[in-house]
Amino acid sequence: MNVIFLGPPGAxxxxxxxxxxxxxxxxYLGTGDLLRSLVAQADPKALEASSFMERGELVPDRxxxxxxxxxxxxxxxxxxxxxxxxxxxxxxxxxxxxxxxxTKIDCVVYFDLSDSEAECRLxxxxxxxxxxxxxxKDFGICPQCGGELERREDDxxxxxxxxxxxYHTQTTPLLDFYSKRGILKRVxxxxxxxxxxxxxxxxxxxxxxxx
Ligand code: AMP
Numbered sequence: 595m596n597v598i599f600l601g602p603p604g605a606x607x608x609x610x611x612x613x614x615x616x617x618x619x620x621x622y623l624g625t626g627d628l629l630r631s632l633v634a635q636a637d638p639k640a641l642e643a644s645s646f647m648e649r650g651e652l653v654p655d656r657x658x659x660x661x662x663x664x665x666x667x668x669x670x671x672x673x674x675x676x677x678x679x680x681x682x683x684x685x686x687x688x689x690x691x692x693x694x695x696x697t698k699i700d701c702v703v704y705f706d707l708s709d710s711e712a713e714c715r716l717x718x719x720x721x722x723x724x725x726x727x728x729x730x731k732d733f734g735i736c737p738q739c740g741g742e743l744e745r746r747e748d749d750x751x752x753x754x755x756x757x758x759x760x761y762h763t764q765t766t767p768l769l770d771f772y773s774k775r776g777i778l779k780r781v782x783x784x785x786x787x788x789x790x791x792x793x794x795x796x797x798x799x800x801x802x803x804x805x
Pocket of ligand 1: 648680757
């Protein structure tokens with residue numbers, strides 16, 4: 595099963611993708627995580643992308659596709675894509691690329707969350723420097739590995755606002771794109787992590803039962 599997680603920043607896509615990929619034995623590709631790790635390795639293309647990331651803008655499609663195309667081509671069936679595609683152009687390129695490989699996306703899970711809740715979560719979000727797990731500000735150190743927690747550079751109030759605007763203008767058209775293909779599943783992304791995991795697993799199960 596090949597799945598895309600779609601939704602605003604702060605909706606919990608990364609957290610859920612990591613849990614669900616482990617639970618269901620799917621591979622995971624998160625383009626935000628990938629870009630941040632390439633920036634840390636001083637990859638030239640990722641460094642070019644980092645100025646857009648810092649401002650809360652999307653990395654231009656051409657550059658983004660150059661960065662992810664090898665990873666996408668290497669993905670065998672059975673994966674979750676988190677954070678890609680984010681524009682119609684990327685969705686079209688992905689569709690063509692998968693068609694050439696003889697595969698397709700089976701289900702797109704849409705994380706439905708209000709802007710005010712997304713903003714509030716992002717303002718309280720802390721990430722472990724060592725393992726990358728996400729927590730809120732009540733945690734002093736990472737309960738998973740004891741690593742130091744830090745805020746992401748793009749989780750400041752100004753950049754959060756811009757990321758939400760960019761999501762509405764550039765990414766929400768994908769809801770219509772995938773709805774027309776009959777593969778969009780809406781999930782209420784409000785609530786506890788475990789409740790949302792349950793909803794997503796149920797949505798994926800319903801989808802498989804239908805086919
Ligand atoms: P994320 O961790 O998913 O919130 O992504 C962090 C940042 O990486 C975004 O704000 C964008 O600047 C960039 N990014 C990640 N995925 C994409 C994508 N598919 N297209 C363009 N930019 C992206």
